[in-house]
Amino acid sequence: MAYTFSNSFVLAFTTLSFLLVSTSVSTTTTTTRSMSNNIEGLSYNFYSNTCPNAEIIIKNVVSQKLKEALVTAAGALRIFFHDCFVEGCDASVLIASSSTNKAERDADINLSLPGDGYDVFFRAKRALELQCPGVVSCADVMAIVTRDLVNLMGGPRWEVLKGRRDGLISKASRVEGNLPQVNQTMSQLISLFKYKGLSTLDMVALSGAHTLGFSHCKEFISRIYGYNTTCDIDPTMNKGFALQLRATCPIKSMDPNVVAFNDVTSPFTFDNAYYLNLQKGFGLLATDQQLFLHPETRSYVNDMVEDQQIFFSYFVAAMIKLSQIGVKTGSDGEIRHDCGTFNA
Ligand code: HEM
Missing domain, CATH: 1.10.420.10 (Peroxidase, domain 2)
Structure with missing residues (x-):
């Protein structure tokens, strides 16, 4: 992992509030379902026959990971955003570089994406592979994990449309210009x-x-x-x-x-x-x-x-719109077995 997390958190004005909030992970029960379901190939019940417990399996992994490292939520949320803005929400950011391909996650701007954020996606996918091998895409895993993390940190909950497929392209050279930077107007x-x-x-x-x-x-x-x-x-x-x-x-x-x-x-x-x-x-x-x-x-x-x-x-x-950017459905892309590598 290209990133080591520092222990020197800045507590600026917040030592007290940090102590108060870091121990109380709250959940909000409000559930929102999108009014529009306009992407062909996506549906709320996509896995109801093939992997009916998919969201429960994911939620368990997410809760466990968050107990281990509260910083996971922010890291994963940022990774999800960076995935969707480059090649669409297709888990292309999870692919590891190889000797012939410098992947998206190794683009300069992505080097600060934290290991805990990646880890929760990989863990959730591995848990799913044990129950329903080759069924749930990494792209859907990312959308569901991110939703759960936001909710567990005290934010809202919404229903995730499913049916995304995993991308076949992940190139560092295709990142530039697609992600916002702090020096932009x-x-x-x-x-x-x-x-x-x-x-x-x-x-x-x-x-x-x-x-x-x-x-x-x-x-x-x-x-x-x-x-x-x-x-x-x-x-x-x-x-x-x-x-x-x-x-x-x-x-x-x-x-x-x-x-x-x-x-x-x-x-x-x-x-x-x-x-x-x-x-x-x-x-x-x-x-x-x-x-x-x-x-x-x-x-x-x-x-x-x-x-x-x-x-x-x-x-x-906005998250529902973000999570539908450039999605692959139907016979496009693939369902990866391991989120970090394309299927052979
Ligand atoms: C509007 C333009 C945006 C800019 C210029 C921007 C820029 C940045 C930068 C520079 C960082 C710090 C990275 C680091 O030093 O490690 C950061 C962190 C973060 N960004 Fe953004 N961002 C933007 C929008 C977004 C959006 C739309 C999301 C998600 C929907 C997002 C989620 C996050 C999160 C959660 C972190 C904290 C990551 C962590 O703690 O590991 N950002 N952003």
């Missing part, structure tokens, strides 16, 4: 999401995924040192927050493994605190903070702060 991000079939509102709602997880210092360092010729610190960032981050990421001896929470107030709970942070200048990444500053996205941020249920319903709608 809001218009560039809006265009990228639009190109993937997602609206500006979908983008703002999906960014709420940053209610979980971490970012490495290099992703926000330019905001806290030598920002521009007149300001040393990005003026859109809360000054106290910036100084805390400086303590974590000293410029002279920056440890490449050190990370800071994306949501400084409740990093292990899937909630709408991320948006409230943006209103206060506690956005960690420049692109997070921009959501509150840009005229096309600001009112959406305010809506999400207003009511957590509104955030959840927009998030679910």
